[in-house]
Amino acid sequence: MPLTTTPQGALLDRVRQAARAGRLPDAGDLRALDDAADPAALRLVGRALAALGNRGEDDSAGALRPVRVGLLATSTPGPLEQLFRAVLVAAGMLPDIATGEYGQFEADLATTPERVFDGRDAVCCLLDDSWFLPKGWDGSSVPDLLSYVERRVEDLCDLVRAAADSGSSSLIVLHTVPLSTTVRDAVVSWRDRAGLSRTWYRLNAALLELAESPAVVVVDLVGLLADSAVPAADDRLRRYADIAYTDAALLLLAKEWRRVLQAKSGLSRKVLALDLDNTLWGGVLGEVGPTGVELGGLYPGNCYQELQRTALRLRNQGVILALASKNDEGPVMEALQEHPEVLLRPSTFSAQAVDWSPKAGNLSGMASQLGLATDAFVFMDDSPFECGHVAAELPDVAVVPAAGDPAELVRRLLGRGWFDVLELTDTDRQRPSLYQERGERRRFEAGFASSTAYLHGLEISADIRRVGPYDVQRVAQLAARTNQFNLTGVRFDALETARMAEDPGFLTLACSVADRFGDEGLVGALWVEKREDIWRVLNFVMSCRVLGRGVELAMLGRLAEFAREAGAALVEGEYVRLPRNGMAADLWVQAGFTPSAAEEDGTRLFRLAPENGSELIPQWIRIQERQR
Amino acid sequence: MSRPETVGAMSEAGGTEVIEQELIAILCAVLDADPDEFDSGTRIAGHANWDSMGSLEVMVQIENAFAVRLDLRAYHAVRTVAELATLVRTTSKSG
Known part of the structure; x- marks a missing residue:
């Protein structure tokens, strides 16, 4: 789209001006950045934001969580650094990114921590299939091809294990590697081709096994690519500049790595605050009554039930559930208790605010009741008004809009990885019930007026x-x-x-x-x-x-x-x-x-x-x- | 993200100017330059911030803005903003 006229171009201008002045782009622009799916715009933004990193003492940039990242690659990383920076800043982190030299992947990974690893929160490695494949394979022996790949996998695993055991506190972040069809299709027998694919799956399985080490995280890029339907590679960029992936594929990877860094730097969320009407069930309880809400059965009731099931899964992995609903309390409790398709019974919520007060106040109230800050909260609601209000009043709260087709509720809740943690402990698992015992339902604020500043806007x-x-x-x-x-x-x-x-x-x-x-x-x-x-x-x-x-x-x-x-x-x-x-x-x-x-x-x-x-x-x- | 306005405008008479304007916006964004550093005849590679990664960045931005896929050889043969506009125009016609 034309940069000269679009909102994307205007956003870019504002971000660039802010970065030049050493200022953080404002919260609304950061959110827009976060939602931007356009890698071409994001890589420009990432370029512009590099200026931010050079001014460590600026106050507003200080509001971001600093993260130090090493970036190593078996190919040319191309725009990965810019994309990575853009998505990290959009998620509230201020990255300092050190990149390895082209062609020095093994050396950088093998040499002592002082070089790339020193003081880095994470060293992210961009891998590509060519690193595992023999350059001059002549087609005569498929077994030779396969054994070469297997040796390379072993080499890489040895390198990574050695780096992981080096005592450095850096997390090594890897990903599964897609095999180019230009390689697979060059093997013409279906049996041999299946053999190559099998070896390739083993390669990725071996990479994933490295994640058993506490110092290694492996994200599944192959799975992401399959789910996102973006081309993995652009042959021109591959041949011309040894850039192994398209912008779109790199953006997927950058966003996934962002989730890892989010978890590593303590930005994971602990509380999921959920709206009820048209979020946890279809319809407005006050209008249709407990028996009239859409929940379970066929579409759309199954969507809401699936969201409840997902929330329950999160709860069983340590996420505290909270209820934030504008409703009368009696019918809500009746529905949660009695409705046969409800999965989230009242006891699954560690805090509840069911009244007509503004939700922002109720979220703050629940936060102090739970002894947590509002930056531990994710808030999900179908109303753009409520989402906008909470975003304006409590910018620390992560807001997940639930408007639109309920079929996408689960994806919207999980897609950003708000609740990701590197490791789940028993204490984590027990957290919701611990908080449950502390919590008691109460009213946090009287009246149902929202703040006038927000209303004026x-x-x-x-x-x-x-x-x-x-x-x-x-x-x-x-x-x-x-x-x-x-x-x-x-x-x-x-x-x-x-x-x-x-x-x-x-x-x-x-x-x-x-x-x-x-x-x-x-x-x-x-x-x-x-x-x-x-x-x-x-x-x-x-x-x-x-x-x-x-x-x-x-x-x-x-x-x-x-x-x-x-x-x-x-x-x-x-x-x-x-x-x-x-x-x-x-x-x-x-x-x-x-x-x-x-x-x-x-x-x-x-x-x-x-x-x-x-x-x-x-x-x-x-x-x-x-x-x- | 549709971009029919741009593509449509290019087939009109005077479309080249529209293309050049957009190209200059892209060059400025990538090279961190001012619009008055460029006109039709400006030799792009002469810009102080131009390098191989920058040239690829410009190409990606052009492909995204105009929904075209450029031939790398033709792209590298281009010297001026006007030539670049012609390349974009002919590519979008043939594509």
């Missing part, structure tokens, strides 16, 4: 309008489906809503919301009866998706404006407790309405003089003036 716009003919169906659906933010439980259907919309004795309002994450569509509705100069809210419903952004206050603010313009003296509403609407109990008070004494029939009204309602619309919400 969301560019929320609300279109609050009288219900028109095109809104009626959607408003009725919302009334029928909304159980949680539903003030009185009175469900006006399409017919009643349409009638009220026509009748000057009533006011019906609909609200659509959009923000920089996208258009939420119609999310709220109000039904008001004008009783002389008192306007009575018959019901008020709002989709839980948009809670925490002040949209409900904006709607009440607009209602107050309408009432004031019409000369009404009071706006009043009530709250009727229903099984699932506990979260809306405080709405009227939060909006500044005054509670009256309870009426004879036990209901309690909340009242507001409309002129006092103009301040209700939050400053971060822009009201569209489309229709009055």
